[in-house]
Amino acid sequence: MPPGVPFAEPVPVQIELLEQGSSLWKDAWFRLKKNRVALLGLWTFLLIAVVCFAGPFFTGFSYESTEITLKASAPLERILSKTQLRKVGEAKETYLALSNLEDEFLEKSVAERRAIVKQVESGDEFREGNVTYRLSKQRHFFGTDPLGRDLLTRVLVGGRISLAVGFAATVVSMVIGVIWGVVAGFAGGKVDTIMMRSVDVLYALPFTVVVILLMVTFGRNFVLLFVAIGAVEWLNMSRIVRGQIIALKNQEFIEAAISLGLSARRIMFRHLIPNVMGSIIIYATLTVPNVMLLEAVLSFLGLGVQPPLSSWGVLIDEGSRTMETSIWLLFFPAIFFSLTLFSLNFLGDGLRDALDPKASKD
Amino acid sequence: MKTVMALISALFLSGLLWVQAQCAIIDTSSYSLTLREANRNKILLITVGSEPRTLDPQAAQGVTEHHIIMAMIEGLVAPSLRDQSKVVPGMADRWEHNEDSSIWTFHIGEDREWSNGDPVTAHDFVFSYRRMLTASFGAQYAENLFILKGAEDYYKGKTRDFDKVGVKAIDDHNLRIELVGPTPYLLSLVQHDSWLPVNPKAILKFGNIDTRDTKWTHAGNFIANGPFVMKSWRPNDVIQVVRNPRYWDAANVKLNGINFYSIENLNTQDRAFQAGQLHKTDQVSLDKVPYYRRVHPELIRIDPYEGVYFYRLNISRKALDNPKVRLALNLAVDREAIVKNILREDQKPATGFTPPGMGDYEPLKKHSYDPDRARQLLAEAGYPNGKGFPKFTIHFNTLESHRAIAEAIQQMWKEELGIEVTLENQEWKVYLDTQNSMNYDISRSAWIGDFMDPVTFLSMWTTGNGNNNTHWSNPKYDALIDQAARTGDPQARLEVLRQAEDIFLREAPVVIIYWYTNAYLLQPSVQNWYPLVLGNHNYKYIDLKDEFEATK
C-alpha cells in the first residue's frame, strides 16, 4: 500500500433487517453472476490458487535444489546431460543448456565447437575422455533461474507463499480492524477520539522500522511476516468499519436494540457486524493484493521471505535485476502476480457492485 | 475479455523488450554528449559506489572514502603506475631506513605545497598523526597507528606527551618515523588513509585538533595537496574535483577533473554506464558478467584483487569444535564449481587464506576439493554420513551472490557429507552484530587487504583480536605472529608468517572459498588504468583519449 492511502472508498451500507439477510446475499450472488468480468476474476483467481497449491507436485522439479551448471536457461531450451565417470561405477551427472555447450570447449577452434554442437543436437552423444554429453529429456517450461532451478516450480511455490501471506495478513488485519472500528464507532465520544487518533499516530509510524523490529526481535519466520504486515493494514480497515458503524448507529433498529436493554457486546456482534459484513468482505478482497504488494516491497528491501523459499515479490525483484539478459525471470512471476491482483480487484469491484442495493434499480 | 487484452499487450511489450535486449544495447556510435564532452575536456566520470561518510582521512572508514580522498590528498609516497607493490614519490622525494626497517626517515620535497599556498612540512604529518591518536577525536581505526612506537600508550592516555611517540619532525623537511618493530612494508602502509596528512590550518579553523564532524571537508574549506582540489560536493549525487595548480607534479597530471558519482545500486551503475554517464563503474552485477564477456569484452575488466571470501566457524559450538569436522567442511566444497558457475568473474578458488599478489609471499596450497577424504574425516569425527550432526545455520547479509553461494554450499554439504544446514540472511547491521557478538554457527565473511603484506590477513587471527570472532586461539600462532613482528630480514619474516598461516589452515577455524577479483566496466577512452591488486590508482597517471573508435 503506498504511503497515505486511507482507502476511504464509498462502500454501500446494508440497511435491511437480519431476517431479510439471506435474500440480500442471494440477490448479491445473482448480481455477481451477471457481472462477467468479476466472475472471470473469481475463476481466474481460484485457478491460480489451485495451480499454485497443487502444481508443484506435478512439475517434476524441486523448487530448491540447485543445478548451478545449468544457470539461467531460456524457456523450453534444450538441456544436455553431462555424465562424468569419476571412479569405476560412480558417475556424476550434471546438466547444462545447449547454448552453453560451446563454453565447455573454449580451447578448441570455432569450427570444432560448432561440429560438436551439431552432433549433440542431432541426438548423438559426444564423448571426450570420461565425460559424455547427450540430450536429456528435461524441459523447463518457464526456463531456469541463475542457479538452475526450474522457474515454473518456483513461481508456483512462490505463489503459495504470496497467497498465504496475503490471506493470513488480511485475516489478521480484518480481525483487529473490525473489532477496533466497531468499538470506536459504537462507543463514540472520547473513546472514539482516542482510538482514532491512535490510528493516526500508528499510521505515521515508519513501516520499515516496525517490520525490522518485529523480524529481528522475534526471529525470522514467515508466520511473523504476515503478522507484521497485518499489523499495518488493520488501520485502514478500522477507519472504514468505523465509518460504517457510525452511519448504522443512528438507524432505528439499533436504537430499538439499545432501548431493549441488549448488552453492548451483543449489539456489536449480533447486529452491527453482520450488517457491515459486506463491506468487510469487499475490503478484505481488496486488501489481499495490497498485502502482496507490500510483501514484494519488503523483499525489495531484503526483509521478506527467507531463501530458498521464495515469493512472487522476491522472484519479481530478482527478475527485474536481470531484465536485460533473462527477461523470462521477470515475465512469468510478474504475469502471475499481476493476474492475481487483477482478478482480486475485479472480484472486489464486482462484489461491491453486487452488494449495492441502489444498483438494482437499473 | 479485458484480461485477455491485457495479457496480449503485456506479452507484446515484453516481446519487444526481449528483442531489444538481444541486440547490442550499447550503441557506441551515438555516444552520449556527456561522454564525448568529458573525453574532450578530460573529465573522468567515475562511481566508487555509495556516498562516502566523510572525506576526513583520519575519520575515513573504507575503500569508498579512500578512492575519493586519494584524488585530493597525497601521502608520503603514492601508488606506482603498474605495480601495486611499488611506490613513487609523494610528499617525500627520498627516504631511507635502518637495517631492520624499524626506523625510517622521509625527506619532504621542498616544492610540495598545499592548495592554500602553505608549504607541506614534516610538522603537518606530526600534527595529523597526533590527531589520529587523540582519543577524544574518536578515529575509528586509530589502532592502525599503534605500530608507531609509543602510540598505543599515548592513545590510551598512559602518557600525555606526544614527543614520546615515534614520529618526529627533525626539521621542516625531515620526518623520522620509529616503529615498534621491523616494518619492511611501511611504504605500502603509509598510503593508507590513516597515514595521510591534513593541513593544520584547515582543521584548526573549525575547532581544536580533536573536534569531530566539522565542515572542513566541504567544498571551499578543503585544503588539498594532491593532484586535485574539491570543486563541489552534492551529497548522494556527485563530488566534483578539479585540477590543483599547486600540486608539485601538476605538469604531469593529465586529467582536468574527476566527477565521483554516488550510485549504490549495481544495476543503476550499469544503466548509467550504458547511457554514457560514466567512464567506469565500481562493480558489475553477477548476471551481467557473461553478457559483457561474450558481447562486449572490450568494456569489461576483471582484475585480481586482494581479498578473500570465507565462512567463519564458531568453534565453541559442538561438532565445530573438532578440527576434523572443520577440515571436512573445507574439503567438501567444490570451489571450482562455485567460481565457474555462480561467480563467473575469474575468481580463484582459494587454496589458502592470504591471496596471491602479495609480492614474494607465495599463497599456501592447503585446501582443495576432496569429498572422499571429507567423508572419511567426518566419519572419524563420529558423524558417519552426517548422522547425528547438529543442524547449523549459515548467516550472511542480504546480497544475491551471498545467497547463491550459500545455497550451493548447502547443497554440496548435503550431497557429499549428508549434513543439513539452513540459511539465514540478515540485514547488514544485524548481521554484523551477530558476527561480532559470536551468536552464529557459520557466518559468511570477507577480508580485503589494507596494504601489501600478508600480515594484513594474518594478524586478525591472534587470540582475542577484535576481528577474530571465532573463539579460535592458538598460542603457537600468536607467538609466530609476534616473532614476525620482530624479524628484520624480509625473507625470514615471510617464512615465519607462512608457518603461522599453515597452522591456521590446518586447524581451519574458517572455510575458505575464493579469492576476489574486481570486475568493472571501463570505457576504452580511459588510459593507463592498469590492474592493481588493491585497486588504488594514482589519478595523476590517468588520461582520457579525445577520439574514440565506435565499437560494436
Added chain:
Amino acid sequence: MIKVIAGRLLQLIPVLWVILTLTFFMTKIVPGGPFSAERQATPEVIAQLNAYYGLDKPVWQQYLGYLSKVVRFDFGPSYTYQSESVNEVIARAFPISLQIGTLAFFIALIIGVTAGVVAAVNKNKLWDYLPMSIAMLGICLPTFVLGPVLALVFGLILKLAPVSGWYGLNYVPLHPMVMPAVTLGLFYAAYIARLTRGGMLDILNQDFIRTARAKGVPEHEIIFRHAMRGGLLPVVAFLGPSFAGLISGSFVVEKVFNVPGLGQEFIKSVFNRDYPLILGTVLFFGALIVIFNLVSDVVQALLDPRSRK
C-alpha cells in the same frame, strides 16, 4: 471552522510526541548499532564514539535529552553524514522529493480523474473496462518493476531521460524528476481512478441527476457542473494523505532512479542505525501526514456541508 482547525493543529503536538516516543524506543530495541562495521573498531574507540554521541547514557536520559533538543527544532547530528546535522540533511533532501512528489501528484490527479470520470459515464461498457484495466496495471505492477522498465525504455533506448543522478544532467531533454514522477504518478493514478469512478457512480445514480436529465440538461453539464462536486469527495479524502506520502518520497523510485531524495535518506538511516536521522525524518513525515489529513478534511468540509461537524 477556525476553532476546529486550530484544535486539530494543537492535536499535532501530542500525536508527534507519541510518534517520537514510540520510534525512539523501537530504534533502541533493534539490534545493531551505528558503529559496527565489517572491520571492527577497538572497544575503546566504540566507547569513545558512544560517549561523544551520548549513547552511553541510560536510555531515559537519552530520551529526555533528545526531547529537549527537539522542542527547539534541533534534531541532532547525523551519524551517516558526519559533517551534517539532521536538519541540514532534511533541508537538502526534501526539496527533491517535493518536486518529484508534486509532479507525480498532478500526473496522478489528471490521469486518474479523467479515467475515473470516463469510466463512470460509460459504466460497464468498453470505455469503462479499458481505462479501469489500464488503471489496474498501475496498481498491479510494483514501482520497482515499472521503474526499471521505464528507465530502460526512456533512459537507455530512447535517451530522453537520465538514468541516475540529479545535478548537471542537461544533455537529455527530460529533467531527472520526470521519470520518477511518472512511475509514482501512475501508481496513485490507479487509486484515484477507482475512487473517482466509485464516487461518480454514486452521484450519477441519485435522483437529482435523473431530474436534471429529465429536464433536458445537456450531458456534459450534468457531469461537470452537477456530478463532479459530490463525485470527487472520496478522491479529496484520499488526496491529503496521498500528497503527504508522495512528497515524503517513495524510496523505491528514488532508489531505482538514484535521486537523492528524503525517502532514500530515511531508508538508509534505518539500515545504518543513524538514530537522529531516523527520528528526524519520522517526525517530519508524521507532521506532513497529520497536516495534510487536516487539509483534506477541511477541503472535504468546504465541498460537502453534510460532513461538517
